[in-house]
Amino acid sequence: MKRDAIREFFRRLAEANPSPTTELEYGSPFQLLVAVVLSAQATDKSVNLATRELFAVAPTPEAMLSLGEENVTERLRSIGLYRNKAKNVVALSRLLLERHGGDVPRSREALEALPGVGRKTASVVLNIVFGEAVMAVDTHIFRVANRTGLAPGKDVLAVEQALMRRVPKEYLHNAHHWLILHGRYVCTARKPRCKDCLVRDLCEFRDKTV
Structure with missing residues (x-):
């Protein structure tokens, strides 16, 4: 895709949704970090259902550590890989x-040193919490970038x-919010809704x- 087309691509997405944000529910940087860790191989909807109960009793690192791995595990049973995720949530709270x-650290290196935190999770936190212009590439963005010709690449x-x-x-x-939402609701994996696409x-x- 040529540069003029790319600029128009994002102009349209911005016009349609001027203030995009994550669909994960959170009340603090710590809660966002935990929610993003839990969202790996799980839907935002399922994570939100689990964290509403979890954050009600453990809204801070101190409370999460006090709750303990067994009790955290019980509250995460509805999402995929819940045992390992519970272990990581408690361990990252301790660290x-x-x-x-x-506090949630601002550096990528410090974030990625936390259990369960990879490059994508760190990018989400850096973008949403600290306002950094970084790109958190998930499966939706990877698909949209390659399918549209926006930014083809062999890996994330x-x-x-x-x-x-x-x-x-x-x-x-x-940009990453617009692309995630576009991939989630319009440029879907199995049957893209091209007739409803703003950038068709x-x-x-x-x-x-x-």
Whole structure:
């Protein structure tokens, strides 16, 4: 996709949704971090259902550590990989207290040193909590970037790097939200809703649906 088309692509998405945000529910940076860790291989809806109960009793790292792994596990049974995720949530809570005074760190290196926190999770936190213009590439963004011709790449890191180069600076901060939502609700995996797509004429996907 050419640069003029990319700019128009994001102009339309921005016009339709000027203030995009995550669909995960949270009340603090710590809660966002936990929610994103839990969202791996799970839907935001299922995570929100679980965290409403979890955050009601453990809204802080101190409370999460006090709740303990067994009790956290019980409250996460409705989401995938819940045992390992519970272990990571308790462990990252402990490290936040030991290394960062209970605060969520601002550096990517410190975030990725926490249990269960990979590059994508760190990027989400850096973007939403600290306002950094970074790209958190998930399966939706990977699909949209490749399918549309926006920023093709063989793996998530290649797509991330291509998007960071190609997305106009004025749209970069919100770009990953727009792309996630577009992939989740319009440019879906099995049957994309091309007839409802705001950027259909800019998209380079050859097998558009009618």
